[in-house]
Amino acid sequence: MRQLRTRFPFQANRIRPLVRRMAKGAVLASSAALAVSCAAADAPAVSRTAADQSGWPPAPVVALTDQPEPSLVVDTPLADQLAMGLVVIRYRAENLHIVPVYGTNAVDVSPRIGHIHVTVDDAPWHWADASGEPLIIQGLPRGPHKVWIGLANPMHKVMDSKTVEFTIP
Ligand SMILES: [Cu+2]
Numbered sequence: 642m643r644q645l646r647t648r649f650p651f652q653a654n655r656i657r658p659l660v661r662r663m664a665k666g667a668v669l670a671s672s673a674a675l676a677v678s679c680a681a682a683d684a685p686a687v688s689r690t691a692a693d694q695s696g697w698p699p700a701p702v703v704a705l706t707d708q709p710e711p712s713l714v715v716d717t718p719l720a721d722q723l724a725m726g727l728v729v730i731r732y733r734a735e736n737l738h739i740v741p742v743y744g745t746n747a748v749d750v751s752p753r754i755g756h757i758h759v760t761v762d763d764a765p766w767h768w769a770d771a772s773g774e775p776l777i778i779q780g781l782p783r784g785p786h787k788v789w790i791g792l793a794n795p796m797h798k799v800m801d802s803k804t805v806e807f808t809i810p
Contacts, residue, residue, distance in 0.1 A: 728781060743796070
């Protein structure tokens with residue numbers, strides 16, 4: 642699949658405020674954890690068995706040293722809307738948080754972040770989206786279509802992709 646390099650000249654301006662917010666969040670989280678641990682001193686002991694069982698995701702407050710590969714799950718267009726000519730496609734990323742943060746420094750953050758690229762009907766171009774919201778495409782002509790969605794890292798390297806095909810009646 643073709644990939645067009647998309648330039649985001651605002652990268653540095655987008656990352657700095659995020660880092661500041663993350664630092665504030667870390668301070669607040671530390672304070673909250675301290676408050677909880679102080680309160681827990683008077684509370685009965687809590688069993689750790691649940692947290693130790695396999696199947697629990699890693700705690701998001703700890704940097705992940707070994708992240709599973711990211712993957713993309715794409716649903717078929719919502720039937721009722723498709724019948725009216727409106728294409729609504731739900732998707733979700735696994736092992737990746739969709740956020741509008743870009744650039745080389747964002748590639749190695751933990752948990753992993755990224756966004757999607759979208760191409761309709763093999764167009765030679767795509768658009769990028771970092772909202773995480775369902776795709777809404779209106780105005781496609783009747784007939785068969787396909788939408789390709791690529792899950793990209795903050796440097797726009799596609800790590801997984803899916804194609805959904807459908808027909809507008
Ligand atoms: Cu991209």
